Amino acid sequence: MPAAIPHVATEFESQVLRLGLTMKTYTASTELRAWCENNKNRCYIPEWLLAKWGISVDVYAFPARRPETARSEIVSFVQTDRAERAKKKRSA
Numbered sequence: 001m002p003a004a005i006p007h008v009a010t011e012f013e014s015q016v017l018r019l020g021l022t023m024k025t026y027t028a029s030t031e032l033r034a035w036c037e038n039n040k041n042r043c044y045i046p047e048w049l050l051a052k053w054g055i056s057v058d059v060y061a062f063p064a065r066r067p068e069t070a071r072s073e074i075v076s077f078v079q080t081d082r083a084e085r086a087k088k089k090r091s092a
Contacts, residue, residue, distance in 0.1 A: 011043040012036075027052055 015035050026049055036045050041061035
């Protein structure tokens with residue numbers, strides 16, 4: 001049986017622990033709200049909390065998440081794969 005993978009706290013969970021909050025006190029915390037505003041595009045924050053505070057996330061904040069970047073990575077992978085298969089075919 002494989003060993004259990006230990007739980008590693010997210011940055012959000014670490015912040016909640018540092019502030020001594022519970023789920024019931026999240027929304028009343030101005031410190032947590034400020035942290036969430038500053039880290040909304042970088043860290044996991046529960047969707048229900050974002051919705052409660054009206055905080056929107058930019059899903060394309062990082063280039064790797066942009067559709068055009070993903071497409072170019074796929075095209076590059078396919079071209080490399082085709083070239084490698086053609087090379088193997090020639091040497092066979």
